Amino acid sequence: MKRHVISVLVNNKPGVLTRIAGLFARRGFNIDSLAVGETQDPEVSMMTIVVTATDSTLEQINKQLNKLIDVIKIIDITDVPSVLRELMLVKVSASPATRSEIIQIVDIFRAKIVDVAPNALTIEITGDESKIEGFLKMIAPYGISELARTGTIALVRSNCK
Amino acid sequence: MKLSGAEILIQSLFREGVEVVFGYPGGAVMEIYDKLIGAPITHYLVRHEQGAVHAADGYARTTGKPGVCIATSGPGATNLVTGLATAYMDSVPVVAFTGQVATSLLGTDAFQEADITGITLPITKHNYLVKKVEDLPRVIKEAFHIATTGRPGPVLVDLPKDITQAEAEFIYPDKVELASYKPTLYGHLRQIERAVNLIQESTKPLLYVGGGAIASGATAALHKLTELVPMPVTATLMGLGAYQGTDPYFLGMLGMHGTPAANYATLETDLLIAVGARFDDRVTGNIEKFIPNAQVIHIDIDPAEIGKNVVADIPIVGDATLVLEAIVESLAKRDLSGPKAEARRKWLEQTLAWKEQFPLEYGPEESPQGVAPQFVVEELYRQTKGEAIITTEVGQNQMWAAQFYCFDRPRSLASSGGLGTMGYGLPAAIGAQIGNPGRTVIDIAGDGSFLMNVQELATAVQYGIPIKVAILNNQFLGMVRQWQEIFYQRRYSHTCLRSNPDNVKIAEAFGAVGLRATSADETREVIAEALAIKDRPVVMDFKIDREANVLPMVPPNGSLDQMIGGGTR
Structure with missing residues (x-):
């Protein structure tokens, strides 16, 4: 089993997300994360799907996705040099005593504090998965009350010749 | 010239070369049915929407042309579900048009509303909900293209009622432009x-x-x-x-x-x-x-x-x-x-x-237990000289048909292989007969399956479609009974159909011919008599050995040399 990041270009039409999600569900493929948004062409959306799968399952995912009429192109970018980013919002308990420690961690990770309350901080952080996980590990001890993540989005790096 | 959505549908079907459609009217498709009057397409009124989709499927399998069916919104559309799944599993080009509530009512739980594109997502090759009448010609063109090319399969087009009423300029596209769909035809x-x-x-x-x-x-x-x-x-x-x-x-x-x-x-x-x-x-x-x-x-x-x-x-x-x-x-x-x-x-x-x-064998033609079902199929083969189109139901009847009717030509067998849909054979036979008017079409059925879409006898009678239904009647759900015999110590849980009706009388009540055979000689006579009838459907009821089994049989997940009743090398 290996984690794969696949970029799927699809027609930007109603119901396409259901088609993709439904396909994963009924064929028993697990989605770790899925992010979707319009591309530069408003008729095309890019889905970034992270899956953990064996090679043969991944092959089936690829082929079954390709059968969907609304799927234009699939790229497995797992082993392709690419930029992977995820955005997370997290609300952490912060007492006067812990506040400055948390702010230090936020600075180290180049995260941002986007909302402040008397006993909590809401932090925004972007980065690849390992950075986000690393940050989470550091702030978890302070007490996380709420958390939201976008899932990974990705672009293949341009050739720099 | 501007046409209504319903007229565009009919004109588009005509452009696609569609000659027949199977369907059942209802509130959401009334506009379409109104425009069917005088249309250059023959509509066959079925008695249940499941009959329409199976008939379209039987037509498609035996002619190679796409089969088309129409149903109304809500229950009409959901009644197509089994038939679409059947066509999907066996890769049959069927195009289904369903009515839908008006776009203004979509998502409001309106009367006879069902999310049929959502429901059929996993059992169609593709489906469409048309929200603009201007899109209709392109969608229909794409629907037929997708259904019939690559690996064929069913496509459903959902038509809200106001779309069938709204008007648009009718320009039927010459070709399909689908960047995301290009089947590979030539091998590497x-x-x-x-x-x-x-x-x-x-x-x-x-x-x-x-x-x-x-x-x-x-x-x-x-x-x-x-x-x-x-x-x-x-x-x-x-x-x-x-x-x-x-x-x-x-x-x-x-x-x-x-x-x-x-x-x-x-x-x-x-x-x-x-x-x-x-x-x-x-x-x-x-x-x-x-x-x-x-x-x-x-x-x-x-x-x-x-x-x-x-x-x-x-x-x-x-x-x-x-x-x-x-x-x-x-x-x-x-x-x-x-x-x-x-x-x-x-x-x-x-x-x-x-x-x-190791030929496929069976015992005597008849025994005190009844006629051998394999003999019935072989006799059908002999008397039709192997030239009939056979449809089947599912279970023992299906396997005996596959084993003992020898198919010399493609598109001569229509059987629900993947989904295993009981009730498929009778409506599929109607579709096959309409698509192949010159050939004998026989549904090899069981007494269980026969009842599942028996209402379609009325369709066959109405249009004088001379299909033959050969019921291998063992008063059992035979294949399940066979499994109970082999794997469940003969505990026949809910497989006995002794109180089923008299199939001859059923046939007669519908206006079809009903014939019964209880011996090998009667079997020969009944088949000869049935084959001579060309203007009406015929139901043949064969009293077969109640506990005849389909052999050889490889137990599920067994190795193919572990055949029960297959002899040993």
């Missing part, structure tokens, strides 16, 4: 050369033919291949008729109820050439023990089938006919003599000896 040349090498080097090749060969029209190409490289041939249920059934090289169907010769051949072959077949569990039995000694050339138009159940040594994505022709062309340039050819000749002799040694 290097793969074809590799396949040819394997065939040339093989000593025990086996040709394994599935429904894809029929969809592609590969009959001539298959025969060319075995002329060039004589080898035994087997077929799946869906593939029967693709290769001539009476050809000496044909070993019969393989799998759970396959012939011993075909099943033994799978265990010894060193090269399995799969053509439009998908290694279903009913074919392979225990997949770990299937073709233990073979390399696999897998030809399929659907890349997702290759490597799904069995690893293919040579995967070839493409149209079966085009790929086979390329293989034959290349093989023809090779030297196909020598020791390998000699080994292949011996192998062929060996498989044909198995065929001789």
